Amino acid sequence: MSSASQGVCGVGGSTVVCADPSEAVELSEKHRLYLKPVAKLNISVTLPQLKKPGKAISNWEVMEKLRVLVRPDEFTMLKVVKSNLEFLRFEAEVETRARGRACLARLESQTLKLSGFSDVLKIRAAEAKPDFPTRHDWDSFFRDARNMDEKKAGERPDTIHFQNLPCRWFSGRGLRDTDKPRENIITEILEQFGDIRRVDVPMLDTYRRENHRKAGIGQFSAGNQITFDVFVQYKEYMGFMKAMDELRGMKLMHKDENDKAFVAIIKVDFDRTMHLTDRSVRLRGAERRKMVALEKKREEKVRKEREKEEYRKEEERKKIETQLEEKRKKLEAKQKVRDERRRVREEQRRQEREKRKYKHKLEKEERRMLIAQRKLESIRLIKELVRRTEEIKRKEAVQTKLRELEEEKYEQLEKERVEQEEASRRLAAEERKKQLILERKEIILRNKIKKRFIKHQEREMEHKREELRRRVTGSTKLKSCAIPSPSTSSNLGEQSPRNKPKLKSAVVTR
Numbered sequence: 001m002s003s004a005s006q007g008v009c010g011v012g013g014s015t016v017v018c019a020d021p022s023e024a025v026e027l028s029e030k031h032r033l034y035l036k037p038v039a040k041l042n043i044s045v046t047l048p049q050l051k052k053p054g055k056a057i058s059n060w061e062v063m064e065k066l067r068v069l070v071r072p073d074e075f076t077m078l079k080v081v082k083s084n085l086e087f088l089r090f091e092a093e094v095e096t097r098a099r100g101r102a103c104l105a106r107l108e109s110q111t112l113k114l115s116g117f118s119d120v121l122k123i124r125a126a127e128a129k130p131d132f133p134t135r136h137d138w139d140s141f142f143r144d145a146r147n148m149d150e151k152k153a154g155e156r157p158d159t160i161h162f163q164n165l166p167c168r169w170f171s172g173r174g175l176r177d178t179d180k181p182r183e184n185i186i187t188e189i190l191e192q193f194g195d196i197r198r199v200d201v202p203m204l205d206t207y208r209r210e211n212h213r214k215a216g217i218g219q220f221s222a223g224n225q226i227t228f229d230v231f232v233q234y235k236e237y238m239g240f241m242k243a244m245d246e247l248r249g250m251k252l253m254h255k256d257e258n259d260k261a262f263v264a265i266i267k268v269d270f271d272r273t274m275h276l277t278d279r280s281v282r283l284r285g286a287e288r289r290k291m292v293a294l295e296k297k298r299e300e301k302v303r304k305e306r307e308k309e310e311y312r313k314e315e316e317r318k319k320i321e322t323q324l325e326e327k328r329k330k331l332e333a334k335q336k337v338r339d340e341r342r343r344v345r346e347e348q349r350r351q352e353r354e355k356r357k358y359k360h361k362l363e364k365e366e367r368r369m370l371i372a373q374r375k376l377e378s379i380r381l382i383k384e385l386v387r388r389t390e391e392i393k394r395k396e397a398v399q400t401k402l403r404e405l406e407e408e409k410y411e412q413l414e415k416e417r418v419e420q421e422e423a424s425r426r427l428a429a430e431e432r433k434k435q436l437i438l439e440r441k442e443i444i445l446r447n448k449i450k451k452r453f454i455k456h457q458e459r460e461m462e463h464k465r466e467e468l469r470r471r472v473t474g475s476t477k478l479k480s481c482a483i484p485s486p487s488t489s490s491n492l493g494e495q496s497p498r499n500k501p502k503l504k505s506a507v508v509t510r
Contacts, residue, residue: 015166015254018261019076020095024253028189033169034253035246036263039100040128043090043107048119057114062088062121065112068440069123070103091128100127113447130249135241138270153197154277158240159233160247161275163267167228169254180204181228190232193246194239198276200231207291208284233276244270 018024024034045062059080067075075092082089094100107125114121138157142148148155170181170189183199190196202208203225234240253263274280 015262015264018095018253018263020099021253021255021261023096023098024261025250027252028192031169031172031185031189032255033189034255034261035250036253037097038130038249038251038265039094039097040130041092041094041100041103041107042126042128043092044124045088045090045112046122046124047085047087048117048121057088057117059083059088061114062112063090065114066090066092066107066123069110069112070106073099073103073106075103111447111451113443132248133244133269135244141270141272148274152277154233154271154274154280156237157270158197158235158237159231159271159276160240160243161269161271162230162232163269164227164264165230165252165266166254166264167226169252169264170228179226181230186230186232190243193234193243195235196232196239197235198231198233198281200276200281201228202231203228205284205288207288207295231271231275233271240270244268 018036021034021036024036027033027035043066045066047057063078063080066078073094076095077091077093079091080088081091092103094103104125104127107123110123112121112123142150142155142157145155150156165181167179167181170185171179172182172185181201181204183201183204186201187196187199232243234243247268251263252266253261255261
């Protein structure tokens with residue numbers, strides 16, 4: 001049997017667009033946060049008995065049938081949660097609880113007809129219970145816990161553990177570091193349920209995150225998280241109780257500056273780990289101080305190593321400078337000798353150049369006259385070449401213009417052809433869509449006619465059975481008669497006690 005699921009609502013703290021925020025309840029107007037009820041449905045579809053081996057039921061087909069039944073409403077999420085040979089169980093979610101009730105009314109006691117199966121599939125639907133702890137859960141947990149004292153904070157039902165909260169929604173608008181939540185904003189939002197004793201956001205503690213990273217715990221390993229966890233401890237039990245009641249069956253909604261709504265699935269539970277007890281806070285403080293001391297030791301060690309390395313480099317630099325200075329002096333002495341030799345050679349070369357220069361001056365005058373003559377010829381030749389080049393360019397420009405006009409004409413014809421093909425495809429798609437809608441309506445009408453015909457046949461059969469039962473009951477009587485045996489029929493007056501006539505019972509029916 002194939003399995004499939006589809007959902008667009010988002011899991012693991014990711015945010016998605018909310019299409020209908022009508023049922024949202026305000027949590028914080030300043031920070032544009034709201035609580036929106038979670039509308040989930042449990043749908044069970046009874047499967048027919050598979051008589052032929054190798055035949056399977058498509059979960060996708062069943063899901064499409066369910067989507068058709070709830071129209072005009074739509075599921076925002078529909079997935080298979082359990083599948084066996086007897087039934088399929090789906091979990092669905094809609095935008096609002098009002099739509100959920102409408103979908104329940106449409107699905108309850110409905111039937112499905114799958115292609116390739118003669119039996120109909122019965123549908124049962126009910127509203128899903130929220131995955132949220134109840135008062136009985138935390139009362140029994142803290143009552144049965146042996147290592148907890150209800151007189152101490154954190155060892156009684158007063159701390160709520162929030163998971164998968166979006167960081168940006170609690171970071172404050174207009175701030176530079178918009179990816180980190182702020183404890184004062186969390187306190188401001190949640191203290192409406194009661195006075196808060198303590199708030200702890202693990203991801204804000206750099207040393208704790210580093211410690212968890214070394215321990216291999218991935219929850220605090222990323223520095224650019226998009227969600228975070230927070231522990232909120234209330235001073236009074238009533239604050240804890242009110243917050244849990246308000247958050248039961250809710251998801252978190254946020255509106256941006258353009259009033260566009262986004263929702264996030266968050267997980268809310270009471271603290272089972274004594275995270276905010278005084279002892280746990282002291283232990284974390286001691287661990288943090290220990291980490292700070294270790295960090296300072298590491299920094300001091302690094303500083304000393306860096307100073308030692310800098311001293312070593314400085315000594316090496318001085319040594320290298322001394323060596324370079326000695327080399328420079330030697331090179332200067334050698335350079336003086338070379339310069340003297342070079343000066344003598346340059347003087348000799350200068351004299352030779354003077355001689356060659358005078359000789360070349362005469363040759364240069366002759367060449368100048370020749371070059372002037374050649375320049376005149378070159379100018380005439382260049383003018384002619386320019387004229388011919390301009391003529392060729394004019395011809396090429398005309399040809400290019402003609403080609404561009406032809407290409408524009410071809411593109412226009414091609415565009416008209418594409419538009420005609422697109423119009424034909426749209427008409428064909430609309431025809432197919434209309435045909436599909438008519439086929440679905442025909443299937444629904446056939447199911448309704450078949451159901452009415454079956455109900456009519458059942459009423460007819462019941463009426464006939466009732467009529468036959470009345471006839472049989474009213475026309476049956478029990479009669480008794482004495483029938484003498486043949487051997488004693490001639491001597492009725494002399495019957496002995498042993499030869500009494502035998503009795504026979506007969507039922508006479510009119």
